[in-house]
Amino acid sequence: MRGKIALVTGASSGIGAATARALATAGVKVAAGARRVDRLKELGGEVLALELDVTDRQSARDAVAAAVEHFGGLDIVVNNAGVMDSGPVAGADTAGWERMVATNLLGTLYVTHAVLPYLLARKGTIVQISSTAGRFAYAMGGVYGATKFGVNAFTESLRQEVTTQGVRVVSIEPGMVDTEIIAQVGDPGLRDMVQQRYRSMRTLRPEDVAAAVLYAVGQPEHVSVNEILLRPTGQV
Numbered sequence: 239m240r241g242k243i244a245l246v247t248g249a250s251s252g253i254g255a256a257t258a259r260a261l262a263t264a265g266v267k268v269a270a271g272a273r274r275v276d277r278l279k280e281l282g283g284e285v286l287a288l289e290l291d292v293t294d295r296q297s298a299r300d301a302v303a304a305a306v307e308h309f310g311g312l313d314i315v316v317n318n319a320g321v322m323d324s325g326p327v328a329g330a331d332t333a334g335w336e337r338m339v340a341t342n343l344l345g346t347l348y349v350t351h352a353v354l355p356y357l358l359a360r361k362g363t364i365v366q367i368s369s370t371a372g373r374f375a376y377a378m379g380g381v382y383g384a385t386k387f388g389v390n391a392f393t394e395s396l397r398q399e400v401t402t403q404g405v406r407v408v409s410i411e412p413g414m415v416d417t418e419i420i421a422q423v424g425d426p427g428l429r430d431m432v433q434q435r436y437r438s439m440r441t442l443r444p445e446d447v448a449a450a451v452l453y454a455v456g457q458p459e460h461v462s463v464n465e466i467l468l469r470p471t472g473q474v
């Protein structure tokens with residue numbers, strides 16, 4: 239992977255930050271995007287920090303253009319930016335639904351659309367950070383799950399379109415990972431419940447998910463790892 243060029247979205251914390259670090263350690267040139275650019279700068283001087291709001295189509299295009307201009311192309315893209323809220327459908331604050339759809343689903347589509355010409359040009363790899371919630375539906379996770387099921391459907395469709403052109407398409411589906419995302423659950427009672435559930439087991443660390451990403455992208459060109467589902471051993 240040494241010398242390859244990667245773009246990681248949502249790299250200012252959690253899984254994205256761990257993935258950007260792991261790629262940089264493996265000798266990959268990394269462009270890291272998020273809204274909190276100050277946090278991206280903590281990834282180290284080698285990493286190109288890019289202001290990026292994936293809900294904004296133009297921002298996605300601009301960040302991709304800046305990465306390509308700086309490094310000269312793109313070989314690996316990790317669509318990781320995401321938000322999570324939980325709660326029952328009845329009485330939900332629908333603004334939270336819109337935020338999840340705009341970030342997790344539309345954001346992934348915008349970034350994918352912007353990077354695809356570059357990945358096709360260099361037979362690159364695109365990695366979507368989906369979720370176990372994209373494979374199994376659960377109560378209180380309806381809209382988050384809808385975005386991740388959507389990402390998985392889009393990803394498989396994309397795979398069928400581009401795989402014979404040499405572009406590898408990967409979906410990574412983690413279970414519970416200890417990150418800042420849990421704090422976003424809007425309902426305080428539900429947030430406590432989720433936090434307790436996370437504390438009740440040895441969860442995955444962001445680095446565990448980063449290792450799965452590196453496994454997938456580090457395979458020889460003829461090997462396409464399409465899907466990795468990983469959970470903490472303690473998660474049923």
Ligand code: NDP
Pocket residue numbers: 247248249250251252253254271272273274275277290291292293318319320321322341342345367368369370411412413414415416417418419420444
């Ligand atoms: P974090 O909250 O730690 O990280 C989320 C990242 O997404 C941040 O860097 C944030 O950066 C970025 N982000 C959010 N909104 C936007 C936006 N509009 N534009 C650009 N970047 C944005 O959470 P995780 O590391 O846990 O989440 C990363 C991914 O992993 C998400 O897609 C999540 O759904 C998925 N996932 C997480 C699991 C978990 O248990 N933690 C389990 C399965 C999947 P900033 O705010 O600076 O823009």
